Every structure is written in C-alpha cells, then in structure tokens.
Amino acid sequence: MDIVTRIVIIGGGPGGYEAALVASRLGADVVLVEAEGVGGASVLTDCVPSKTLIATADVMSSFESADELGIRIGGVSVGGSCVTGVNLDKVNRRVKDLASAQSVDIGESLSKAGVQIIRGRGRLTPDRQVEVDLPDGTVTLYHADVILLATGVRPREVPEAMPDGERILNWKQVYNLKELPPELIVVGSGVTGAEFAGAYQALGSAVTLVSSRDRVLPGEDADAAEVLESVFRRRGMRVLSRSRAASAVRKGDRVVVTLEDGRTVEGSHVLMAVGSLPNTEGLGLEEAGVELTRSGHIEVDRVSRTSAPGVYAAGDVTGVLLLASVAAMQGRIAMYHALGEAVWPINLKRVSSNIFTSPEVATVGQTNVKAQNDSPGFNEYKLALDSNPRAKMLGFKDGFVKLFSRKGSDTVVGGVVVAPRASELIHPITMAVDLHLTVDQVASVFTVYPSLSGSVAEAARRLHADVKDED
Numbered sequence: 173m174d175i176v177t178r179i180v181i182i183g184g185g186p187g188g189y190e191a192a193l194v195a196s197r198l199g200a201d202v203v204l205v206e207a208e209g210v211g212g213a214s215v216l217t218d219c220v221p222s223k224t225l226i227a228t229a230d231v232m233s234s235f236e237s238a239d240e241l242g243i244r245i246g247g248v249s250v251g252g253s254c255v256t257g258v259n260l261d262k263v264n265r266r267v268k269d270l271a272s273a274q275s276v277d278i279g280e281s282l283s284k285a286g287v288q289i290i291r292g293r294g295r296l297t298p299d300r301q302v303e304v305d306l307p308d309g310t311v312t313l314y315h316a317d318v319i320l321l322a323t324g325v326r327p328r329e330v331p332e333a334m335p336d337g338e339r340i341l342n343w344k345q346v347y348n349l350k351e352l353p354p355e356l357i358v359v360g361s362g363v364t365g366a367e368f369a370g371a372y373q374a375l376g377s378a379v380t381l382v383s384s385r386d387r388v389l390p391g392e393d394a395d396a397a398e399v400l401e402s403v404f405r406r407r408g409m410r411v412l413s414r415s416r417a418a419s420a421v422r423k424g425d426r427v428v429v430t431l432e433d434g435r436t437v438e439g440s441h442v443l444m445a446v447g448s449l450p451n452t453e454g455l456g457l458e459e460a461g462v463e464l465t466r467s468g469h470i471e472v473d474r475v476s477r478t479s480a481p482g483v484y485a486a487g488d489v490t491g492v493l494l495l496a497s498v499a500a501m502q503g504r505i506a507m508y509h510a511l512g513e514a515v516w517p518i519n520l521k522r523v524s525s526n527i528f529t530s531p532e533v534a535t536v537g538q539t540n541v542k543a544q545n546d547s548p549g550f551n552e553y554k555l556a557l558d559s560n561p562r563a564k565m566l567g568f569k570d571g572f573v574k575l576f577s578r579k580g581s582d583t584v585v586g587g588v589v590v591a592p593r594a595s596e597l598i599h600p601i602t603m604a605v606d607l608h609l610t611v612d613q614v615a616s617v618f619t620v621y622p623s624l625s626g627s628v629a630e631a632a633r634r635l636h637a638d639v640k641d642e643d
C-alpha cells in the first residue's frame with residue numbers, strides 16, 4: 173500500500189506555490205493555505221505590479237534619446253498617437269488587471285496539479301499540525317506530515333510616517349493613485365526606493381529621493397550605483413544623500429518630510445520604502461519549536477529545514493535573499509528534501525538578480541570579492557558600454573559589463589551589467605558562473621554583431637589579456 177505524504181503549506185507566494193506544484197507532481201497530498209490570494213505579495217502587490225508599472229516607465233525613458241535618434245515628439249505622432257504624458261489611472265488599472273490575471277493563472281495550475289487551495293489564515297499548533305481561521309469565522313485543523321512556512325514580509329512602518337494610503341504611501345498602495353503625483357518624495361534608496369524613484373521620474377513626476385546613506389543602492393556594486401545616481405541627477409532627480417527621514421506629515425494637500433538634522437522637504441506625496449519585516453506573528457512558531465534569527469526571520473539551513481522536525485520554511489520570511497526566484501528555489505528544495513528526492517542545497521553564489529531601473533543593474537555570483545578580500549585571489553575587468561557599436565546605434569552611453577574571475581583557475585565567479593535589459597544580458601554570465609566556465613571559454617563564444625552581448629565576450633577577452641600581462 174502506498175503511503176501518501178500530507179503536506180500543508182502556509183503562504184501562496186512563489187515560495188509556497190512553487191513548492192505545492194513540485195510536491196503534488198511528486199505524488200504528495202498538498203494543501204495550500206493562503207490569506208489574500210495565490211501568487212502572494214509577489215504577484216498581487218510587489219514584484220509583478222512594480223515591474224508592470226516600470227514597463228510603462230521604460231517606454232517613457234526610451235524617449236530620452238529620441239532627439240539624438242532623429243525622432244520628433246510633440247505635435248508629430250509616435251506610433252499613431254502624440255506622446256504627451258501618461259494616464260496613471262489607466263496604467264494602474266492595467267497593473268492590477270495583469271496581477272489578478274496572473275493570480276488566476278497560478279490558481280488554475282495549482283488546481284490542475286491537484287493542490288487543495290484553502291482561503292484562510294494558518295498557524296502551527298504546538299504538536300505541529302495546522303489550524304486555519306476560515307473567512308466564515310470557523311477554525312479547521314489540517315493534519316500534516318510536513319509543513320512549509322512561506323508567509324513572506326510586509327513593509328516596515330515608521331510610527332512618525334504612517335501611511336494613509338492617499339498621500340503617505342507604502343509600495344502596495346501606489347496602484348490606487350488616479351493621477352500622477354506632481355512632486356513625489358521617495359524615502360529609502362535601496363532597490364525598491366530606487367526602482368520607484370526612477371519609474372515615477374520617467375512617468376513625469378518631479379522626484380526627490382531621500383537616502384540615509386552616502387549613495388543610492390547601498391550594498392550593491394559601487395560602480396553601478398554611481399552610474400545610476402548620476403543618471404538620476406542628470407534627468408533632474410533631487411537626490412539627498414546622508415539624509416535620514418524622521419517623520420512625514422500631511423499639511424492639507426501637501427506632505428512635509430522632516431529629516432533628522434531638522435531640514436524639511438515638501439511634496440505632494442511621499443512613498444516610504446524603508447525595508448520590510450517578516451510575517452511571523454501569530455504563527456505559533458515558539459510553541460512549535462521553530463527558532464528565529466536575530467533579525468526575526470525564520471532560521472533555516474540550506475535545504476530549508478527549520479529547527480522543528482517536519483517544518484520547513486521558504487522565501488522572504490527566512491530573510492535568506494529577498495527574491496522571488498530564491499523563494500521558489502527554497503520551496504522546491506524543501507519539497508525534494510521532505511519527499512526523499514535527490515536535493516542540491518541552495519547555493520547563493522549562483523543567484524542572478526536585477527534592479528529594474530533605467531538603465532537596469534543586473535548581478536550574478538560573487539561581485540564584491542575585491543572589496544571584501546582586497547583581491548588576493550581574484551581578477552576583475554570593467555568594460556564601459558559607450559564603445560559598444562550597438563549601444564552607439566541605440567543612443568545610450570551609461571553602463572558597463574564587469575566580470576570577476578578566480579586567479580589560477582581563471583573561472584568566472586561573478587558579473588555586473590549596467591545596461592538597458594541588463595536582466596537579459598546577465599544570463600550568459602550566469603551560465604558561465606553556474607557551469608564554472610573559464611574566462612577563455614566565455615571569450616571564445618560567438619556573439620551577434622552588433623550586439624550588447626558582444627561586450628560580455630569582449631570583457632572576457634580583456635580580462636584574459638590583463639591576466640596574461642600580470643603573468
């Protein structure tokens with residue numbers, strides 16, 4: 173007689189739904205408990221909506237080089253209509269429709285795979301079963317052989333700058349705006365802050381970016397951050413560095429952000445993008461023996477096990493790396509491990525990620541080896557894109573390809589690309605890192621002429637030549 177494993181997953185974002193699909197295909201009996209909607213915050217309020225908004229912003233940014241390319245805008249039609257700005261209400265309706273449709277698609281895939289979706293709020297019992305508060309007010313207990321926690325994070329709130337959903341906003345609330353904020357203050361210059369600041373500026377808002385650090389994108393490649401900040405400033409963004417916001421208050425139809433040093437910044441709206449907190453409250457973690465890290469995230473090992481037997485965790489709630497792709501991988505790994513399949517522990521040295529600004533900033537593998545180790549064992553080469561023929565034809569000058577290799581073996585260990593569609597250009601470097609290709613191997617692969625990917629091969633050739641010179 174076959175024994176079927178009963179898996180209960182709490183949270184239907186990429187960490188939860190990807191795990192559910194894998195477990196179901198492997199023959200488990202899967203229940204997915206989700207409080208808001210399948211797809212999770214990733215699909216409904218965070219990743220998918222922001223990238224859809226940015227798709228419109230990207231089109232607007234592309235007009236920056238219109239004059240150089242000989243295009244006349246204003247009075248003369250572009251694609252049948254004259255470009256005069258954006259209709260934010262329409263943009264936001266498209267954003268929400270696309271997010272809902274994606275959620276429906278995921279729900280259908282889950283149902284087709286045989287996953288039972290329960291709308292409700294779940295928590296662990298002390299004997300590691302799952303109790304769910306259902307929308308009708310009743311509570312149901314689900315027996316579980318294995319539990320996966322994938323409850324995600326929520327925006328961090330500052331008590332002196334609480335969002336009101338109208339003029340003081342968090343990143344989930346911006347899609348309710350009917351009109352473009354004329355003067356937007358973005359507090360926080362991490363990935364989320366930078367993406368929204370760039371997008372709204374391209375859409376037509378006058379943007380002030382308040383950054384508590386020396387530069388935008390702290391923690392990212394310093395050269396990439398420098399390019400982005402200079403592009404932001406050139407386009408007219410006001411970037412306030414080393415400026416920590418203490419409060420944001422409404423004054424009629426204005427908002428006033430007060431900085432810790434007493435200066436004030438006024439605008440029509442403010443977007444707070446000051447990090448996130450894990451959704452761990454009310455999950456019964458302590459009673460079930462699930463330990464947290466010092467930052468309050470759920471502690472997991474590289475196969476997504478928590479400290480409690482049979483309880484796994486995946487995604488943002490683990491704080492491992494706040495990316496949809498990592499959440500999905502952690503969820504799949506958890507299921508492979510729980511169901512006795514072959515499993516490769518997660519390897520963060522191979523993760524590729526992208527910041528969807530204009531230009532985009534894509535990164536893979538080890539990219540801060542020089543700064544961290546003062547470079548005894550690594551080489552790096554940065555090739556500016558302004559010499560690339562395709563870049564010249566397209567009329568852009570800001571960006572580069574940077575490769576990192578290990579001395580001795582000459583294998584590629586990481587890369588940074590700053591360019592339009594860097595998210596696509598990073599893929600060959602990701603393959604090189606993943607497959608342990610040498611700089612020579614990357615250099616000798618054919619690339620299309622003219623193409624931006626030609627610069628990836630060229631950077632490898634120059635890195636090779638540099639290494640030879642050193643020898």
Ligand SMILES: Cc1cc2nc3c(=O)[nH]c(=O)nc-3n(C[C@H](O)[C@H](O)[C@H](O)COP(=O)(O)OP(=O)(O)OC[C@H]3O[C@@H](n4cnc5c(N)ncnc54)[C@H](O)[C@@H]3O)c2cc1C
Nearest residue numbers: 183185186187207212213214293294324487488494495496
């Ligand atoms: C603005 C923004 C843009 C982003 N853009 C990108 C991007 O371009 N690329 C990328 O890779 N990542 C991006 N991210 C990060 C990405 O959204 C997250 O890494 C991803 O959502 C993590 O997935 P998850 O499954 O851990 O959690 P989530 O997607 O947050 O899903 C968690 C789900 O759990 C549910 N839940 C919570 N508690 C309970 C409970 N007790 N019972 C039942 N359900 C519960 C919630 O309702 C939610 O639906 C972005 C994040 C933000 C904020």
